[in-house]
Amino acid sequence: TFELIEYPGSTTLTQARGINRAGDIVGTYDYHKGFVRLAATGAFVSLEVPGTFITNAWGIDDAGRVVGYFFESDEPSAYPEGFLYQNGQYITLEYPGSIGTQAYGVSAAGVVGSFFASGHYHGFLYKDGTWTQLDVPGSTDTSAFGIAPNGQIVGSWIDPQKGRRGFIYTSGVYTSHDFPQAGIIQTQLYAITGNGSVLGSFWDGGCDIEAFIF
Numbered sequence: 001t002f003e004l005i006e007y008p009g010s011t012t013l014t015q016a017r018g019i020n021r022a023g024d025i026v027g028t029y030d031y032h033k034g035f036v037r038l039a040a041t042g043a044f045v046s047l048e049v050p051g052t053f054i055t056n057a058w059g060i061d062d063a064g065r066v067v068g069y070f071f072e073s074d075e076p077s078a079y080p081e082g083f084l085y086q087n088g089q090y091i092t093l094e095y096p097g098s099i100g101t102q103a104y105g106v107s108a109a110g111v112v113g114s115f116f117a118s119g120h121y122h123g124f125l126y127k128d129g130t131w132t133q134l135d136v137p138g139s140t141d142t143s144a145f146g147i148a149p150n151g152q153i154v155g156s157w158i159d160p161q162k163g164r165r166g167f168i169y170t171s172g173v174y175t176s177h178d179f180p181q182a183g184i185i186q187t188q189l190y191a192i193t194g195n196g197s198v199l200g201s202f203w204d205g206g207c208d209i210e211a212f213i214f
Contacts, residue, residue, distance in 0.1 A: 007035050007044055018059040018066075018105075026057040026066050034068055036060065049083055053142050057085075059105045059146075067093075067103035067111050082113055095124055095131055105144070105191070109151040112144035123155055134166050136174045144169075146191035146199075154189035154198055164188060166200055179204075179212060 006012045007029035014035075016027040026047075030059030034047035034057030049055045049070040057068040066085040071078045082093030082103035095101045095115035101124075103113040110127030112134075122136030123144035135142045136157035144155040153169040157176075165191035166177040178187045179202035189200040203209045 005037065008047075016200075017057065019061045019109075020060045020064070022062065024060055024064065026060045026068075028056050034066070036064075036066060047085060047091075053078070055083075058103065059104045061108065062149075063108070065106050067101040067106040067113070069113075079116070080110075084111060093126060093135075095122075105146040107147045107149045109149055111148055112147045112153055112155070114143040114155075125153065134169060138175070142167075147191065147195045148192045148196075152192055152196070154192045154200075156186075156188040168192070168198070 005014060005016050005025060010029045012030050012152050014027065014029045016025050017193040018026045025034055025037045029035050034053040034055045036045045036047060043074040047055055047057050052072050053070040053074050054069040055068065057066050059067045067083065069080040069082045071080055071128040079100035080102050082101040084091040084093055093101055093103050093111065098115035098117045101113065103111050105112045110125050112123065112125055113120050119145055121141040123142040125132040125134060126205065134144050139157040141161055142155065142157040144153050146154045156164050156166050160163050168177065170174045177189060178184060183204050184202050185205045186203040187200060188199055191199040196212060198214050201209050201211045
């Protein structure tokens, strides 16, 4: 059964991007505002980091904490800054020394995302005020998108020889994953559950990008 999710009064767009076990959903509406739809009541709550131009909500955990990123202006030189929304308060997440931070996933094990520095993207884990940089060995760029309650992290990285590939990070070990089909150019992993199910997508260089679960 399909259910339409549309922010009340939205005139252009509603995109759902994350869901927790209770069924609470986060996303973006009208291109520049975030939202939470509460499963218990069906009510929508708008999310706007104060004083910003764009707020994008990407992930929500079972405690109701929301992560995403925002832009302070619409200037071409503006760069994204991450946020964590909890207990009605916005906490800015900016990787030290970076010129852009985007938070994508959150669980009891922490917040994950990517940041830009020295001409490359790097993944990160943020927990209890501590930042950990995530780089797949041999990569030119690494991005982390999802984190399970047990601390497993999924994302993508650029292999100079093979292109964009997915990865799972477990207890300090990176394992690469490619969709098992000849001719695949890109594989990305976006989300992981507590029981180890992983969502991702692949592209074979044609017109379509396909999703998968394993």
